[in-house]
Amino acid sequence: MLRSVSNKLTAFPTRSHVSSTASSNSWTTIVPALARFDSIGVLRAAVELINDGEKPDASPLVHLLRVSGNYGYVSLCQQLHGYVIKHGFVSDTRVSNSLMRSYKTSDSLEDAHKLFDEMPEPDVISWNSLVSGYVQSGRFQEGLCLFLELHRSDVFPNEFSFTAALAACSRLRFMRLGACIHSKIVKLGIEKGNVVVGNCLIDMYGKCGCMDDAVLVFQHMEEKDTVSWNAIVASCSRNDELELGLWFFHQMPNPDTVTYNEIIDAFVKSRDFNNAFEVLLDMPNPNSSSWNTILTGYVNSEQSGEATEFFTKMHSSGVRLDEYSLSVVLASIATLAVVPWGSLIHSCALKLGLDSRVVVASALVDMYSKCGMLKDAEVIFWTMPRKNLIAWNAMISAYARNGDSTGAIKLFNRLKQERFMKPDRFTFLNLLAVCSHCEVPMEVTLGYFEMMVNEYGIKPSVEHCCSLIRAMGKRGEVWQAKMVIQQFGFGYDGVTWRALLGACGVRKDLKAAKVVAAKMIELGDADEDEYVYIVMSNLYAYHERWREVSQIRKIMRDKGIKKEVGSSWIQGQNVAIQL
Missing domain, CATH: 1.25.40 (Serine Threonine Protein Phosphatase 5, Tetratricopeptide repeat)
Known part of the structure; x- marks a missing residue:
């Protein structure tokens, strides 16, 4: 056999x-x-x-x-x-x-x-094995459903059952269910003296934004280990309670690397990079994760120039660069579109043997495509030994960004043939974007939208609808686009109307633009005022309706609306990393 x-x-x-x-x-x-x-x-x-x-x-x-x-x-x-x-x-x-x-x-x-x-x-081991299996595989709702079945069965749950369920609640932000499980734990007397259960409760309440409950659990724990202290510090960081996190940090008997990283993360989230770096320098054993936290903070706060400078500092300090470091700095370089920097990081990845890692290769595809080097992005994508969906989406996005609708559609069709992968919401977002910007027939664009909804069961987001609306508007189907906005429940979302107004501006359709502009003003979205008035002013000027142009400009002056002065940013080309 x-x-x-x-x-x-x-x-x-x-x-x-x-x-x-x-x-x-x-x-x-x-x-x-x-x-x-x-x-x-x-x-x-x-x-x-x-x-x-x-x-x-x-x-x-x-x-x-x-x-x-x-x-x-x-x-x-x-x-x-x-x-x-x-x-x-x-x-x-x-x-x-x-x-x-x-x-x-x-x-x-x-x-x-x-x-x-x-x-x-x-027995309870059987139940726990299956519940934890679902939770560890990221299938949190299925794991919780099985836990509830266990609760209704004749088998008595133990602390391992509860910790698996609490882990699922924390990931799903199911605070009420987590609180019910906490009540059951207290009733059974499992909470007292069980450090692991206490740690899971702190983590659950922290991730659900209930800091008071997390602190209460921590204070009532009879025994605390390093994980307990790290859990409460992490909860403070996660909920922007920097002062409270620092207080716990200074009370902790023996802070470890994880504790320091959580404090660094708290400072980074409050955009206090100077103090974050001071904590980094005070750490007894900083690792690459400690440096990556600050690097990621710069990128997430759209400080790409500072991110590249900090990466240089990492390299000169002898920090071991990992695939995460490289992918993050490549994201910042993609924003700056500075080719020499990108090429240098690519060389660095080659030297470290990390260029074939999926996360690095995907970041390289994204970086080269944003720098307008589509051929280089293609070479990297097709030479990747293993591709995940992120890599496929990066390459489809590369075609969309560079206006190559044929390449995007061909790659999408190749992706559909992959056995163990299927398109997700980001795939269709890139595909619809290229359809809205290029001369793709409307029936093809609608076909992809319907495929997303009916074949793959993906609920359209406002971004998906905006791409479809732009495509319709540019082809003169303004009223159909208006119906799409209403059909998918985005009638009160200014972003969709803005997309439609932009399409009216491209078509020079003054009649439709007046209806859309009135709707946007009715919604009272102050952030869109400048855009609405400028588009309408330009349209009236195109149609030589100078009286209306003058009226709109007067309204803008009265409202204090000023068009932002255009600006550009030039990145120096001097790069100083010794490979």
């Missing part, structure tokens, strides 16, 4: 202790070896025993399943599953739990769930 797997395993080298184990041809020697060495050679010897007719009982099966799961041998797990069913081991909870763990370790949650459903009497 397991012959094919045994043949595959023979390709792996075996150690000397494995050879003696295999020659003994006995489960009494194989089982201790499996428990002790966890090696492929021992696993091969065990499979050979089964193929030779030596039938294992529950204990060898447990060890076999653990080792095969550790090595990700899904096929072997499935064959052992068949053996378990054939020889009546399904009712042995210990064996079934081991099989479930193997499936979970191998990212085969569906198989684990099927096995769970087959178990006559799953």
Whole structure:
């Protein structure tokens, strides 16, 4: 039954202790070896025993399943599953739990769930294994649903059940459900003396924005470890409670690197980069993550010039640059569109052997495309050894940004043929953007929009609708665009009307523009005032309606609306990083 797997395993080298184990041809020697060495050679010897007719009982099966799961041998797990069913081991909870763990370790949650459903009497370990499997795989709602089933079953949940559920609540920001779980924990007396549960509660309340509750949990904990202190400091940072975070930081007995990083993050979020850097310099053991936090802060606050300067400081300080450092600085260079810097970082990535990493390669595609170097972006994309959806989206965006609708559509069609990937909302956002800016037939554009909604079940966002509206407006279908705004519930969103007004301006359609402008003024979106009046002034001027132009300019003066003076920024080309 397991012959094919045994043949595959023979390709792996075996150690000397494995050879003696295999020659003994006995489960009494194989089982201790499996428990002790966890090696492929021992696993091969065990499979050979089964193929030779030596039938294992529950204990060898447990060890076999653990080792095969550790090595990700899904096929072997499935064959052992068949053996378990054939020889009546399904009712042995210990064996079934081991099989479930193997499936979970191998990212085969569906198989684990099927096995769970087959178990006559799953225990709390069975439930916990499946709940934690869903949570660890990012399927938080499914994990919570299973936890609620456990709560209604005859099986009594333990602290591991609650910590998995709290982790899911924190990621989904389900504060009310998290508070209900907290009440149950208190009722069962699990909270007292259980540091892990307390830490999960602090994290849950912190991520849900309930700082008072997070502090109360922390204060009432009988025992606190380093994770407890880091959790409360992180909660303060996450909720912009910088002073409170600093107070906890100074009270902490032995701050570690994680604690310092959280304080740096808190300063960065408040745009206090000077104090963030001072904390960095005071750290006993700063790592690349400490530096990356400040670098990311500069990029997120649109201080791209400062980001590149800080990256130079990182490099000159001897910080080990990782793929995250490179991808972040490439994002800042893409904003600046400075080719020499981009080429230099590319060389740096090549020297460090990080250029083929998905996150770095995707950032390089984005950077080169924003610098107008589409051919370079294409070369990087097609030479990537592995591509994820982010990489595909980056390349489709590159075509869209450079006005190459043919390239974007061809690549989208290639993406649809990929077996283990499917387009997401960002894919369609890029695709619709290129359709709105280029001469793509309207029926094709509408086809992509309908495909997104009907075939892939993606709910249109305001950005998706804006692209469709621009495409319609530029082709003179202003009234249909207005219907789209109303149909998808964006009638009170000034962004969609702004997009439509822009399309009217391109078409020089004064009649439609007057209706759209009136709607925008009715919404009272002050941020759009300048744009509305300038577009209308330009349209009236185009149609030589000088009286209306004069009236609009008077309204702008009375309202104090001034057109911002155009400006440009020139980046110096001197780059000083020694590779």
